[in-house]
Amino acid sequence: GENVEQHPSTLSVQEGDSAVIKCTYSDSASNYFPWYKQELGKRPQLIIDIRSNVGEKKDQRIAVTLNKTAKHFSLHITETQPEDSAVYFCAATDDYKLSFGAGTTVTVRA
């Protein structure tokens, strides 16, 4: 089965700085890579996703890059704000069964 590793487990950044979270996956057949944000006590919510036919996707301050050869993908958050503080999960799949990373706790310092 798919195995997804996520780093770092915690990340503290100064407000306005950038944050980068990296994930690697094991199954070369995986072709869909969503990122979820989970605020404390809330449900996970999709913030961005990428499919294997593209290498990069942006949505305002967030972007995801995918390197299929190396089997890794990354989330980039620019100009971080306090509301970006949350746990972020990456995931990978080639069908419907998402395999999640263990999560990254991001803290944005004012």
Added chain:
Amino acid sequence: GAGVSQSPSNKVTEKGKDVELRCDPISGHTALYWYRQSLGQGLEFLIYFQGNSAPDKSGLPSDRFSAERTGGSVSTLTIQRTQQEDSAVYLCASSLDLPKDTQYFGPGTRLTVL
């Protein structure tokens, strides 16, 4: 419209008791998933329902876990003879009928087994 709902939001039970967790998916979503989130961990896939097809139960950790989906809508996850290691947040998600459509999550049920 209404999102995925789950009940109860919290459940405290004694070891050995059975529990039932309920999920109401988004109307019109034919796919339904159950995940388990243990403290400080990612989400672990448990089971997948799609329309009238046989469910994918490959993620259920033991035969104490079972789930059903009635009428293609509401789903119930049942844990029999609960153990302390079953303590976790159980999340339900639903999506449209294509395999890689966005999965929308419910708020979860926090299960504590004493």
